[in-house]
Amino acid sequence: MALEVFHKDETLQMRRKLIGQSCRLFFSRDPVKIVRARGQYLYDENGMQYLDCISNVQHVGHCHPSLTQDAAAQMDLLNSNTRFLHDNIVLNILQNLFFFLQCFYEANDLALRLARQYTRHQDVIVLDHAYHGHLTSLIDISPYKFRKLEGQKEWVHVAPLPDTYHGIYREDHPDPGQAYADTVKSLIDEAHKKGRKISSFFAESLPSVGGQIIFPTGYCKRIAEYVREAGGVYVADEIQTGFGRVGSHFWAFQLQGEDFCPDIVTMGKPIGNGHPIACVATTEEIAAAFTASGVEYFNTFGGNPVSCAIGLAVLDVIEKEDLRGNAVRVGGHLKQLLLQLQTKHPLIGDVRGVGLFIGMELVKDRASRKPATEEAAHLVRRLKEERIVMSTDGPWDSVIKFKPPMCFSIEDAERVCTCIDQILRESAISHQYVQIVTSLALGGTRILVVLESGIVFLVCRVDYAFWQKQELWVSPCDYNKLHSCCQLPRQSHGLHISSPDGTK
Amino acid sequence: MALEVFHKDETLQMRRKLIGQSCRLFFSRDPVKIVRARGQYLYDENGMQYLDCISNVQHVGHCHPSLTQDAAAQMDLLNSNTRFLHDNIVLNILQNLFFFLQCFYEANDLALRLARQYTRHQDVIVLDHAYHGHLTSLIDISPYKFRKLEGQKEWVHVAPLPDTYHGIYREDHPDPGQAYADTVKSLIDEAHKKGRKISSFFAESLPSVGGQIIFPTGYCKRIAEYVREAGGVYVADEIQTGFGRVGSHFWAFQLQGEDFCPDIVTMGKPIGNGHPIACVATTEEIAAAFTASGVEYFNTFGGNPVSCAIGLAVLDVIEKEDLRGNAVRVGGHLKQLLLQLQTKHPLIGDVRGVGLFIGMELVKDRASRKPATEEAAHLVRRLKEERIVMSTDGPWDSVIKFKPPMCFSIEDAERVCTCIDQILRESAISHQYVQIVTSLALGGTRILVVLESGIVFLVCRVDYAFWQKQELWVSPCDYNKLHSCCQLPRQSHGLHISSPDGTK
Incomplete structure (x- = not known):
């Protein structure tokens, strides 16, 4: 097969x-x-190697030979559908101890149907900034998408993201789990006042697009109680977080303790390591209510022998190569290294995560926690130059997200942290407030300033309040822009600047 | 890999x-x-061979070695996603001459979004009995499903299926294409009166669940004109019918002539021969309108190098093995054989189709065209005993559907027709009206009758009108039931029958 x-x-x-x-x-x-x-390495057309920090889909590593072998063997034997009996689908379920399973790609869409059929209620509570998929029905329950498109439907209720770094209740709150769960309770009460009925609370067990969020203790259990009291069910979207990513547990919802169990769990991405396969697990009661409609559920590809052979091979590799243990060890080390970097670089506002699901949030300053969106984008671009593939997430794209293949090594973690350190250090002006000597509004939010260091600087989207105070907080990113875009001499203290109409 | x-x-x-x-x-x-x-053969756990007449998904044949080889080679090299550049996706498009493509499984859901985004209208016209998928959004546009579930949404308009055998305009109509297209025009006019706006007409190019229907001449072109006049677009669902199944053309919509082209085409099943892959092709204008929303479209698996390698291999096999030519030759021969059977068996009401997309409709009698649902189920069960996998479709499950892998041979066609002939002949009382000597209503629609041949017979769901006329039309299926269920002596002329309460 030709490479190119x-x-x-x-x-x-x-x-x-x-x-x-x-x-x-x-x-x-x-x-x-x-x-x-x-494994965790990508190669471009010139053979250049990139370290992959974000491909959680390729869960056990890119192109794992065991998977290719099992997939090819099954492809050569049989790839039919679930209307014929076959052992692979049953084996997949047995290994996972599911009550019930329907394999398919549209796991969240089916979860929605299951919840509605079972509860006979229509409304759904979702978390702010959530993303559950690009289907019409899933855009409706994804504030991340519907805010940019059709807007919020009347049957959708948006609860605050339980983000203890940015949210309404923070790390200094005595019981943020209870406090955030109570926001869901309030939504239920409001919905009831309008005569609406809740079918489900729908959330990723660790919100990723929302910014690599870790739920506070007790949060899920309380919500499950509230939602079930209202006749609804708890749907845990484990599409990104399942299959051992958190290391200590197989499912991320288990981080909430032994006394919490969702009613419906959807799973996808890691289950097939890049092969399109997904599942829904639920209780016998919910499955029975779905069957009671009398309508057949058939998915052309879902649960086919090849997909299931790959699913089995993935489970096998996770076990044999102790990838959960690896997530604990490497993820723990990576988090420690990032926390060390945080002590050196004010830009790093927060480091959070568990196993190989880690977020590093960049902020303009730690007091205001204002997201450092451009700086995050700059860091990602610079890491790419260092042959490290990284990406951002969160409402302001200010969270550097780590979701690497589970074979990510201690050396990989050290390499990426060394590079981050270097990139954050390489700017001559690091994160600090600097005095503005003189400045000139150019219209819109663009301001031309002369700093006390004598640097002439074009600032876009400047914070007006800071400007009024004749202070400016300059990030490495803005500093780089100075050199790359303005190309003005670094030492030009006392420079006079004229606006287009000649005023000073 | 263990077989079992x-x-x-x-x-x-x-x-x-x-x-x-x-x-x-x-x-x-x-x-x-x-x-x-x-190929076209399935093997059970005892090595018993079955002829597969229905697996249209395994388009070029089950487990084609070229596909397995190309898939394994690509799986070993790379299986990433479309956020990185790769040649396979581009090559796939080039070979198909698409304007634009988005690969994914939820082709029809995306088509709906594209149509709505482009037209800024919401409403959709669909054909009666249509099935476009099991997603929430697609159940809404599938009368086959929504009639059994949530019911019809206010933005959905259902046009009569242009079925010239069963429908409101039949084979004797001078221009059924125009007449059926006019039913769509009427729906548009009615919708406009209510202030509603049409985004699209959405139809399979050959309705399959609807009963292997072939559109009358001129139908699509007229509808496209009407729908475009109303500011909507024509969506052709080629998920079952594309990639040469009709033999003479690559797409089934091309059967409607050179002067018809849909605005959006969705494709799936055959494109990956069992591997989950699907596509949407559309015009530059519609694609641009979708992009203009500013929202990214990303599909985790869609267009990945492995899926695209398999897509390329499928196109290659279709070409190299002249599978379109085979569909013309074998499909033509199969249709001829079925038409011959029709002259011998009154049960066969209609034979229709093109290439390897053929339907044989069973009827209680040819005058009323009353669907022979039970007889069709019986034929499918008996064919299974002859190791032939067959299935039914249509609103009354009375259409025997042929959608075999495209490598189906002349010998396969002859074998299946010989078996059908034998099964239809094996009943001693073949399709005819027989005089009822005496009869007894048992409550509900169950009637116990003595036929003129002396046979005592329990009839379920009998047509009341026929019973009143002291006539009964006995099918091979009912006749078999007599032996298997009632176990009464065949010669019992003059038998007295008592009802449970002793009345005669």
């Missing part, structure tokens, strides 16, 4: 012409062409 | 316990365990 048919520029040109522009590329200004991968 | 881990009975038992009962099995009373397949 077209030159990278041609591929890019054809892609731009042939594929919808809403399908975006990583590093869109200078996208990467990847032709080969193994 | 559990004994068939154990597999069945575990499946019943572990998998939602709404996931049904073929031949539920005595399901088949299939452990191996090749």
